[in-house]
Amino acid sequence: MFNISDLRYILFILVLICSIGQLKSQEKSGIENFAFQSGEKLTFRGYYNWGFLWVAAGEVKLEVKNELYSDKPAYKIEALGRSLKAFDWFFKLRDTISCYVDTTSLKPFYFDRKTHEGDYIARHEYWFDYDKDQIYSKIRKRQKPEKKDTLENKTISSDIVSVAYYTRNLDFSKYKKKEKIPLRMLIDNEVHNLYIRYKGIENVKLKSGEVYECLKFSPMLVKGHLFQGGEDMTIWVSNDRNRVPIMVEAKVLIGSVKGLLNSYEGLRSTRNSHFKKRSGKVELD
Template structure:
């Protein structure tokens, strides 16, 4: 049962990262050189089984002569499962350094015998998104989608949410976002659930902003608010843990290591690099 749910890990962490959709004016939460690594788990009955690893990184770059952030995510299952189901997925996005609006998004899915390549080009002048989708043994599909203000892909949205000012929202507030998922723009939201602390195995407590995103119904999720995200309540706003129900069972992503944090003075993380272990 693990094989289908390993593919959720990248999407969970990327998505975790919404009255009227809004754009940020300036990034204050992260910087180039940041690298976050997560361990993925699948709940099999009453047992949480280690299933894979997800890595998210930020680099300074350029896109068509414009300064840009290069967001990169990769996910893989643990090597012990390669004989059963080999997964190697990657997400790549070039985004505006000020607004985090995406210029280009690339998603490569390699899961056992299933292979797909999604590409999206965001045209700010014509307010359109051009897409190219290639699936194994099928013709290449080209399309043009009408873009909407402040629309993000499933990777850049994670970094956008980290810059939201949650202090102005009350518990239960819906914060809307506009997100491109599988060649379609969806009007989604996250529901702010207030503050909650998470205890580590080392005995440290992490105060977190807790929220539940609205999911798109599909082959992985039933839809609705079946995901919970815990975001560090400091200036870095790092996803500490993400948990979601899937069609069969549930999956969880837990922060394992980090480096290159932008804000080290007002932070729950005492060092520029380290390890985090969440108590089960």
């Protein structure tokens, strides 16, 4: 049967919905941001599958704002994950993940993950020092001593949120179908050398009848207590200038999970786009 404690992993996957890589073409000089702007808001609904039944379990909201970080122009990108009210009485989940990134290069300055899942409370903070090629971390967990650490960052690494927004601006026409694209990602105080496999272009049709032409990927997953490892996740991102994540599916140790775009607001482009309006709602059920 459905284990409501798996909500934390469903929401984590939703935050990863378009986190498909710090690609080999990245340079410290940065890239042009054409895909998003301050004021963009995306909402995703998470589902858990057991047998033939899909159960709506959680929701993630992503928002971009213009702010300053240490007197430097920055985007503040925030992801709010929560269990649906129907499940709060049994397992209440409220996670907040935020990061500050340079508005030119989209490199992260700072990453902060606040976790509140049932009785479990924790906070992970990371500071990126590009002059010294280091990442400084501070981790606090309920009833445990504070832990500080320094990680090497000789090849640029990103957190799971900032890498998603960086990736939305890459030129995927440079990559061949089935090509592996290397990435480095910071997860739980460890830098992982991973990759994504580009699978080409595919149409995604939602229950509402809407059809989106999408770029399709499968990221390599870290083996752990949720995943077997390998390429058991598939991600679809709109093949237009907005590069909006549309859907993600992943196999877990028991069952599978799915994330679907629910609503969008403040999109940067409506020209030659699947999204004719800057704001709207996607009918899921």
